[in-house]
Amino acid sequence: RTLSAQLHESLVNNEFELLYQPQFDLMTGTITACEALLRWHPAHGGENVSPAVFIPLAERTDLIVQIGRWVMQQACGQVKRWQKKGINLRVDINVSARELVEPDYFARLDACRLSHGLTPQDIGIELTENILIKADNDVLEALKQQRQKGVEISIDDFGVGYSSLSYLRQFPVSHLKIDRTFLKDAPSKAYDSALMEAIVNVGHKLDLLIVAEGVETEEQARYCKELKVEYAQGYLFAKPLTVDAFEALFAKTS
Ligand code: G
Numbered sequence: 399r400t401l402s403a404q405l406h407e408s409l410v411n412n413e414f415e416l417l418y419q420p421q422f423d424l425m426t427g428t429i430t431a432c433e434a435l436l437r438w439h440p441a442h443g444g445e446n447v448s449p450a451v452f453i454p455l456a457e458r459t460d461l462i463v464q465i466g467r468w469v470m471q472q473a474c475g476q477v478k479r480w481q482k483k484g485i486n487l488r489v490d491i492n493v494s495a496r497e498l499v500e501p502d503y504f505a506r507l508d509a510c511r512l513s514h515g516l517t518p519q520d521i522g523i524e525l526t527e528n529i530l531i532k533a534d535n536d537v538l539e540a541l542k543q544q545r546q547k548g549v550e551i552s553i554d555d556f557g558v559g560y561s562s563l564s565y566l567r568q569f570p571v572s573h574l575k576i577d578r579t580f581l582k583d584a585p586s587k588a589y590d591s592a593l594m595e596a597i598v599n600v601g602h603k604l605d606l607l608i609v610a611e612g613v614e615t616e617e618q619a620r621y622c623k624e625l626k627v628e629y630a631q632g633y634l635f636a637k638p639l640t641v642d643a644f645e646a647l648f649a650k651t652s
Pocket residue numbers: 434435436448449450453469492493494638
């Protein structure tokens with residue numbers, strides 16, 4: 399059977415799992431939020447399939463809309479379960495372009511938060527620049543409304559898409575997540591560090607909070623701190639974790 403056919407059965411068969419990767423406040427060293435990252439364990443397919451493979455496939459077949467609804471439900475449920483244990487964290491979900499153009503996407507998000515007794519601050523959304531640049535007025539207006547309610551909106555993988563800095567001002571976003579390719583060779587390579595520093599400066603001038611992605615070494619973490627980057631996410635701190643592993647880490651760092 400094709401991967402696509404397997405993917406179609408995966409929702410009913412409960413083959414998806416959300417992992418959570420913490421975001422650390424670089425000043426305090428505490429976990430302030432986390433990103434929900436989808437994993438697929440095909441029941442009959444043996445090997446796990448990377449989201450870099452199955453997300454684009456799901457986007458082509460529109461199955462991403464159903465998957466996205468599952469992710470949203472799951473993330474809301476997890477925030478609530480954590481709150482009951484005294485773990486107060488925002489969970490950010492990744493949203494595909496195909497999901498956003500569903501006319502009821504934001505009504506669903508509001509309803510999902512409400513039915514779990516959550517506030518707008520409890521669930522954030524991550525969008526790539528390319529999604530924002532192609533978004534029509536309806537989507538931009540809906541995003542503005544979400545932002546006004548207090549929803550944290552992050553630009554994901556910042557710097558590798560269109561990256562028109564002048565656009566940035568018009569988008570209702572709160573956080574810039576700098577793509578990990580920029581940090582990879584900074585601070586040792588002058589070219590990469592110049593780009594890192596330029597992005598951080600522009601972001602801060604526009605009152606955006608900065609998240610460094612792909613922080614893998616102490617040196618990179620120190621460098622981000624020197625640049626006054628607010629938050630960091632990466633293997634140095636933790637890879638995407640199961641709920642149990644996340645709770646254990648949270649207990650150690652809070
Ligand atoms: O977790 P990993 O780095 O392998 O993810 C690969 C890609 O899949 C990333 O670009 C990430 O944003 C995307 N991704 C992970 N989980 C989700 C999800 O729940 N929904 C969508 N739309 N994309 C996701």
